[in-house]
Amino acid sequence: MYNGNKNVAATEHNNMEIISASSENENDRFFDLFSAHYEWFYGNIAVDQIVKVWYRALLDAGFKKKSKRDFKDTLKLLDIGCGTGCYINPWRKKGFTVYGIDSSPSMIALARTKNENNDYADTFCVADIRNIKESIVTRHKYDVLTSHFNFLNLFPKNELKSIFNNIYLLSKRGGFWITDYSLPENLPQECMESYDVGNSKLTKRGFWNKRLNCFEHICKLDEKTINPRERYWFHSHATLRNILQETGWKLEKCYQSKVINGKLALSTFLDETEHTVIIMKRCE
Secondary structure, eight states: OOOSOOOOOOGGGTTOOOOOOOTTOOHHHHHHHHHHHHHHHHTTOOHHHHHHHHHHHHHHTTOOOOOGGGTTSOEEEEEETOTTTTTHHHHHTTTEEEEEEESOHHHHHHHHHHTTTSTTGGGEEEOBTTBOSSSGGGGOOEEEEEEOSSGGGGSOHHHHHHHHHHHHHHEEEEEEEEEEEOOGGGOOSEEEEEEEETTEEEEEEEEEETTTTEEEEEEEETTEEEEEEEEEOOOOHHHHHHHHHHTTEEEEEEEEEEEETTEEEEEEOOOTTSEEEEEEEEOO
């Protein structure tokens, strides 16, 4: 249980890589500032449906549920980049003891507040997967690790290998990691979006930053610009496959993710322009 001490580290994880955020990656600070508006922006996502589909995909990939006689050894799941914790309860309903980490203190504070009347409010922890050493989550090894919301697009290529390695070290032998990412082919060179966020208006101007090779958003809430900027990097299937193999993962399943008749569906892989869900298994 979380006791407020962030200086807890398990000695078995001494081999974890520690990498600071790249100077061009300011997403940590962006989401920390954006946290107060996060629920307005993402609150209508059908998280129960997404978890239902992802869980079915895990079973298809070879994940095995515990039998009733094994109930004392509960299945543990770590949601990486959990934000305000919207996926925690749906995964709990699938029989997991769920922990959530996010590098944004404001996001974790909101997650705890939302769940303060639940017995799992203290399973949320401020932790950066690029430097997971000082975290309550290193007390455990996990059967399943999840990372939603195009997680792999939040990091430039030079940060990925350490992320894959650290997630590997948090998993049990034979553990699974399921995550998603998007490819850039369908993105315009520039775009302008506008949303109602409570009583305010959020505008996002998106464009390609050629110097950093990423898609960047300048966000304004009413007339106030949110600094720093939101940035997304795009990685080819080949790049990600090479990294996962180098860090001890085996690609079990790769799906194309689509919404059909209002419902999320996963179909077998894939063309180069779609949103992708991948399931990896830790090699023995």
